[in-house]
Structure formats: structure tokens, C-alpha cells
Amino acid sequence: MACQQTTQCHSSSCFLYAAGLVLGGAAIGYFIGFKNGTKKARMNTKIQLGNATVIDAVDAKDIGEQKGFCRCWKSEKFPYCDGAHVKHNQETGDNVGPLVVKGIEMQLCKYRNAKRMK
Numbered sequence: 001m002a003c004q005q006t007t008q009c010h011s012s013s014c015f016l017y018a019a020g021l022v023l024g025g026a027a028i029g030y031f032i033g034f035k036n037g038t039k040k041a042r043m044n045t046k047i048q049l050g051n052a053t054v055i056d057a058v059d060a061k062d063i064g065e066q067k068g069f070c071r072c073w074k075s076e077k078f079p080y081c082d083g084a085h086v087k088h089n090q091e092t093g094d095n096v097g098p099l100v101v102k103g104i105e106m107q108l109c110k111y112r113n114a115k116r117m118k
Contacts (some may be wrong), residue, residue, distance in 0.1 A: 043073050044073040046074075047073055047078050056078075056079040058079070060103065060104050061103075063102075063103035063104070065102070065103050065105065066100055066102045066103055067100070067103070068080065068081035068099070068101075069098055069099040069100075069101060070082070070084070070085070070098060071085070071096055071099055072085040074087075081098035085097055
């Protein structure tokens, strides 16, 4: 039922009808946007997508002095970091970086050097 044009251009019933349309449309738009905006974003878009969970194991002896492990899911050398996070951070404003793990040999050297210093 649209408002009929009458001599009273801004009659209260016409105003209430228009206000109802605006508020109803705003409410519908808000709920549609809220529903679409709350979807969880997928971090991993290319690594082992067929698996329910991505699990990689690295032997501590194979680390050597130190290794960087990818946390941005963009590395071509996954699970190792290849610096792909730099581009990702520039594009998204994110601040992700690698997990750096120091090898057993490096830890033993530090321990031995510390013992000698005492």
C-alpha cells in the first residue's frame, strides 16, 4: 500500500510508511552483512588441502644451526619459510613472520661456551 499523494504532502501515515520501509531495509541489510561478515577466513589456501589437519615433523638433528618455519601458509618450501610472508604482510597489513628454531648443535655450543666462561 503506497502513500497516495494528497494535499498534505508529508502526512504522518506517509512518513510512518516510508520510515518503516527504510528501517526494515536497513535491518535486512545489516543481518545479511553480519551473517556474511562473520564467516571464518581460511588461512591455508594451498598446502595439503585434502587433509583434515596439516602435520609435519622435523627431526631436531636435521635443523642444523637454525631453521625458519612458515606460519603464513604461503611458502613454496612449506614447512620451511621462504620469505613469502613479506609479500603477504605488504598486501594485507599483517605482521606474520617465521618461527625460528635453533638446532641442538647451536644450543650445545652456547652451553659449552657458557660453562667455559665461568
